[in-house]
Amino acid sequence: MRRNAIFIVLFCSALFAAAQQPTLLVDIDHRPATSLDGEWHYIVDPYHAGWGSSTSNSDVPSPRGYARDGHYVTGGPLIEYDFAKSPTIHVPGDWNTQKENLLYYEGLLWYERDFEFHPRPRTHVFLHIGAANYAAHAFVDDVHVCDHEGGFTPFDCEITDAVKDGVNFVVIAVDNARALDHVPTIKSDWWNYGGLTRDVSIVEVPDAYIDDETLYLTKSGDIQGYAHITGGTTGSKVSMRIPDLQLNGSATTDSDGRASFSVHPNGLERWSPEHPRLYKVEFTAGEDHLTDDIGFRTIEVQGDEILLNGKSIFLRGVSVHAEAPFRSGRASSDEDVSTLLGWAKELHCNFVRLVHYPHDERMTRLADKLGILVWSEIPVYWSIDWTNQHTYDVAKQQLHEMIRRDRDKASVILWSLSNETPISDARTKFIGDLATEARHEDPTRLITSAMLTPMHDKTAVLNDPLGAYLDVLGYNEYIGWYMGKPEDAPSFKWEDPMHKPVIISEFGGSAKAGLHGPADQRFTEEYQAEIYKEQFAMFREMPFLRGIAPWVLMDFRSPVRLLAGIQDGYNRKGLVSDKGEKKKAFFILQDYYAGLAK
Numbered sequence: 001m002r003r004n005a006i007f008i009v010l011f012c013s014a015l016f017a018a019a020q021q022p023t024l025l026v027d028i029d030h031r032p033a034t035s036l037d038g039e040w041h042y043i044v045d046p047y048h049a050g051w052g053s054s055t056s057n058s059d060v061p062s063p064r065g066y067a068r069d070g071h072y073v074t075g076g077p078l079i080e081y082d083f084a085k086s087p088t089i090h091v092p093g094d095w096n097t098q099k100e101n102l103l104y105y106e107g108l109l110w111y112e113r114d115f116e117f118h119p120r121p122r123t124h125v126f127l128h129i130g131a132a133n134y135a136a137h138a139f140v141d142d143v144h145v146c147d148h149e150g151g152f153t154p155f156d157c158e159i160t161d162a163v164k165d166g167v168n169f170v171v172i173a174v175d176n177a178r179a180l181d182h183v184p185t186i187k188s189d190w191w192n193y194g195g196l197t198r199d200v201s202i203v204e205v206p207d208a209y210i211d212d213e214t215l216y217l218t219k220s221g222d223i224q225g226y227a228h229i230t231g232g233t234t235g236s237k238v239s240m241r242i243p244d245l246q247l248n249g250s251a252t253t254d255s256d257g258r259a260s261f262s263v264h265p266n267g268l269e270r271w272s273p274e275h276p277r278l279y280k281v282e283f284t285a286g287e288d289h290l291t292d293d294i295g296f297r298t299i300e301v302q303g304d305e306i307l308l309n310g311k312s313i314f315l316r317g318v319s320v321h322a323e324a325p326f327r328s329g330r331a332s333s334d335e336d337v338s339t340l341l342g343w344a345k346e347l348h349c350n351f352v353r354l355v356h357y358p359h360d361e362r363m364t365r366l367a368d369k370l371g372i373l374v375w376s377e378i379p380v381y382w383s384i385d386w387t388n389q390h391t392y393d394v395a396k397q398q399l400h401e402m403i404r405r406d407r408d409k410a411s412v413i414l415w416s417l418s419n420e421t422p423i424s425d426a427r428t429k430f431i432g433d434l435a436t437e438a439r440h441e442d443p444t445r446l447i448t449s450a451m452l453t454p455m456h457d458k459t460a461v462l463n464d465p466l467g468a469y470l471d472v473l474g475y476n477e478y479i480g481w482y483m484g485k486p487e488d489a490p491s492f493k494w495e496d497p498m499h500k501p502v503i504i505s506e507f508g509g510s511a512k513a514g515l516h517g518p519a520d521q522r523f524t525e526e527y528q529a530e531i532y533k534e535q536f537a538m539f540r541e542m543p544f545l546r547g548i549a550p551w552v553l554m555d556f557r558s559p560v561r562l563l564a565g566i567q568d569g570y571n572r573k574g575l576v577s578d579k580g581e582k583k584k585a586f587f588i589l590q591d592y593y594a595g596l597a598k
């Protein structure tokens with residue numbers, strides 16, 4: 001008996017474990033798709049019963065698992081779950097803020113919904129998931145179609161062989177349990193919102209299809225790039241059109257499926273914050289057509305300056321978490337992103353630091369339209385498990401997915417590899433290797449990281465060894481909050497021995513909206529405002545400073561901010577409260593930026 005049981009588990013694990021690796025199709029928001037957003041049934045499963053094998057602790061799908069989507073009928077066979085009888089929850093969205101009893105829930109939760117689909121002949125069908133925090137296992141009609149790790153980047157599961165003509169069902173297990181070898185790891189200063197937090201849809205493409213494309217402006221003024229075709233034959237013709245520039249490019253695929261373009265535009269309007277001009281681009285490869293809206297600009301560093309379209313620029317920024325204004329939870333709607341970027345515009349920002357993970361593609365698309373430059377970051381945050389190969393592979397995969405999704409966004413100028421990671425050789429090697437990956441994947445953008453500022457006796461010497469791998473140095477400092485008094489700031493000396501452009505990627509302090517008092521009383525709006533005023537005086541003495549991104553645009557939920565009556569589970573360093581109340585510092589910064597913008 002026992003031997004047979006082991007054989008069955010091994011056979012099942014071999015069968016089920018062979019789920020495909022997901023892929024990533026770009027410009028999904030420009031493709032026709034069947035949206036699966038809406039109400040999904042869910043089952044909360046802290047003990048992983050849904051994997052169907054009560055005795056083994058390993059999460060291997062088995063015939064009794066929830067992926068089968070069984071329905072219990074009285075008198076029928078024993079089934080101890082039934083999605084159809086289970087409550088529903090909205091997708092996209094985190095589960096924590098939708099159900100009171102799930103606010104603190106971290107663990108496994110199963111999603112299920114039915115969908116009708118009629119596949120066309122000679123096509124590939126994909127289940128597109130905008131993001132699922134943290135680990136996801138997807139099944140269509142009880143076929144294990146893919147697994148994914150990483151809570152903030154999109155992935156596409158091929159379901160061509162699983163989906164049938166008519167009614168289908170999809171089951172997705174999402175697990176946001178924290179672990180040391182994850183990215184991010186166990187500790188963070190933001191809420192670990194779990195679930196299918198971004199759009200889910202079904203996308204159908206022809207047999208040979210465009211799964212990647214990028215076009216960029218070279219320093220010599222040419223538009224270069226490529227389209228990548230999967231399922232095609234070497235030598236297949238691919239065309240690229242930019243109607244507004246009367247530009248037509250044609251190329252054939254090489255043995256890797258890549259068709260490269262190089263055309264010289266006349267009368268190109270370069271993209272910039274003052275003039276965020278986007279061009280419609282059309283790619284055609286056989287039966288597949290893909291469009292995109294792309295802005296063309298150059299970005300580079302020269303000594304300690306950042307040049308946008310050849311001109312030195314100062315980044316008037318703010319740091320932004322993907323926290324939904326007014327309702328709290330993971331930001332996921334057009335309204336959420338337009339409120340957040342609307343406030344940034346009101347501040348006269350030309351730059352946002354999207355922290356500490358890639359945000360919804362809506363954010364970078366809107367930044368493209370509004371003319372707001374973007375710093376995009378992967379959640380290599382605080383103390384990651386630097387010597388763990390799996391951790392490195394997950395970080396690299398998230399980097400790849402972040403770049404692949406947003407490589408076509410003119411607004412995105414900086415790829416950030418990490419935030420506030422303590423200096424060690426293992427750490428510097430880990431992130432240094434990621435820098436090499438990023439440069440290989442996208443040689444057209446700048447590489448940065450947010451580092452802790454080394455302070456000795458009121459002197460900041462910006463010599464973190466990681467800086468050697470970066471184009472732009474991001475440094476976080478909290479003079480006036482975690483260190484000293486607000487008025488100490490102007491007396492700090494700053495040195496940039498690497499002679500690279502520096503961004504103060506975080507500074508600030510907390511204030512409870514509406515709490516007023518003397519400027520030396522913490523948590524008052526006056527204290528926060530004082531910090532800003534003193535920082536501005538300090539910045540005037542930093543000739544290599546090329547940008548700032550105050551911490552933070554809006555108060556956000558955090559599991560480590562528990563001062564009752566003031567924080568109540570929120571980081572209160574926002575310039576705006578989570579309810580949209582603008583604090584004094586908001587207007588201080590607005591005036592400062594209005595002056596700089598002139």
Ligand code: GCU
Nearest residue numbers: 189419420476506551571573
């Ligand atoms: C850190 C960190 C943020 C955090 C902030 C704070 O520097 O990067 O994630 O929220 O400081 O302490 O408020």
